[in-house]
Ligand SMILES: Nc1ncnc2c1ncn2[C@@H]1O[C@H](COP(=O)(O)OP(=O)(O)O)[C@@H](O)[C@H]1O
């Protein structure tokens with residue numbers, strides 16, 4: 001679905017990503033893990049066009065989209081959920097859902113909102129509330145609901161379970177699986193909770209200092225020596 | 238009567254502060270040329286009056302369009318700087334430069350107009366053209382009407398249209414708005430166009446309450462900034478609240494001080510605005526709309 005070739009990117013003159021190569025397969029969950037500051041968030045931002053790309057290609061549906069501005073990527077059915085501030089706090093839940101369908105026509109938005117509310121029924125009771133007043137879990141549901149409204153084919157999630165209780169995190173993981181299996185979404189996931197994330201994933205990449213340290217199927221990663229050390233916190237890598 | 242003047246002044250200040258706040262939220266530019274925008278409006282209205290005998294009240298739609306163009310040109314001039322991620326200080330200096338250019342252009346234009354009309358146009362008022370209703374000045378009703386129209390228009394735009402919701406979304410979080418497919422650039426363009434348009438309309442009304450000279454804008458800009466800052470630069474409703482606070486207190490306090498200590502005090506009106514601004518910043522750094530009332534409540538109940 002998405003092929004990343006020799007990607008070098010960063011913020012202004014500060015390069016963060018070095019020669020990243022990756023493949024995100026259609027209808028699968030691909031997870032990026034790695035220590036703090038290793039460039040996982042930057043990787044997602046770069047795919048969405050929110051950083052500076054020095055060189056490399058991002059091939060999506062046989063086209064290099066490296067230079068496509070973010071607001072046009074939304075039209076290409078790519079959705080990106082930032083790590084923080086992923087909903088509009090001053091807008092109501094309903095307005096957030098509507099704005100998520102900004103690029104769609106009116107009837108389609110209605111239809112999509114209904115679908116999103118079926119997947120996230122928790123949102124039905126809070127439609128008129130400002131998103132800023134929601135709990136952490138509700139806010140994450142809203143952000144994911146918004147991606148469903150957009151009718152996206154690719155969903156990039158940056159640490160969706162951060163700061164949630166283990167119980168809520170589990171619910172989020174279940175919703176992510178549902179989005180892959182019921183809606184056929186291609187999912188690119190960045191997670192702190194690396195072990196649990198890989199357990200629900202098909203493929204994985206481990207980032208270290210802005211480079212791909214190793215890659216493989218989720219199972220391969222889970223069984224990789226380095227990954228075990230990393231998740232046990234033995235080495236900082 | 239003094240209250241009448243204070244309300245008129247506040248209404249016009251709201252029109253001006255609203256534009257300032259709007260462009261600050263969307264583009265992070267503190268626009269020091271906002272006061273001179275108004276004076277451009279004043280002079281366009283004067284021109285239409287002198288050359289075509291059009292009542293300034295009837296020129297307001299024209300001023301709206303002229304102001305829109307002025308706002309648009311300013312934004313296009315600033316865009317290269319914005320693209321390079323210029324700091325707020327650089328942007329401030331850039332708008333000061335634009336203000337100086339406008340000031341020079343207005344001064345030169347007033348000379349040209351004086352020659353065409355055959356009498357000096359460096360100073361003027363419209364007060365003699367105003368009507369009265371129930372013993373009040375016409376400008377009181379017109380400026381209030383303009384504000385009501387603006388508020389209704391803004392409400393419908395921001396809460397009932399798709400573009401308006403997108404505009405609010407972009408103001409809160411432009412990068413997230415982009416990920417939704419919103420062309421944030423359009424919302425920036427819109428805010429500058431509206432800001433210029435409102436300022437020029439205010440400028441058409443200003444000569445009904447005070448004398449205009451080419452540099453009047455540089456005195457008013459102090460009150461505009463005070464209004465926007467006191468209300469809070471992060472919410473457009475701040476301009477409304479700040480506009481009335483500064484407008485009313487500046488007029489009323491100066492008036493009472495001059496009653497008590499002599500008319501010499503009238504000169505210090507702007508000082509009052511600055512003092513209120515500083516006091517507000519000390520208590521509420523983000524202005525009145527930036528105050529977290531839930532926190533205040535907590536503080537009051539726990540202490
Ligand atoms: N907006 C930014 N400007 C400059 N540097 C940034 C910015 N965002 C992140 N960085 C830097 O990029 C590096 C990678 O950060 P990030 O991608 O957020 O890592 P991760 O998500 O893996 O924790 C860090 O060193 C961070 O300080």
Ligand SMILES: [Mg+2]
Nearest residue numbers: 040041042083
């Ligand atoms: Mg991160």
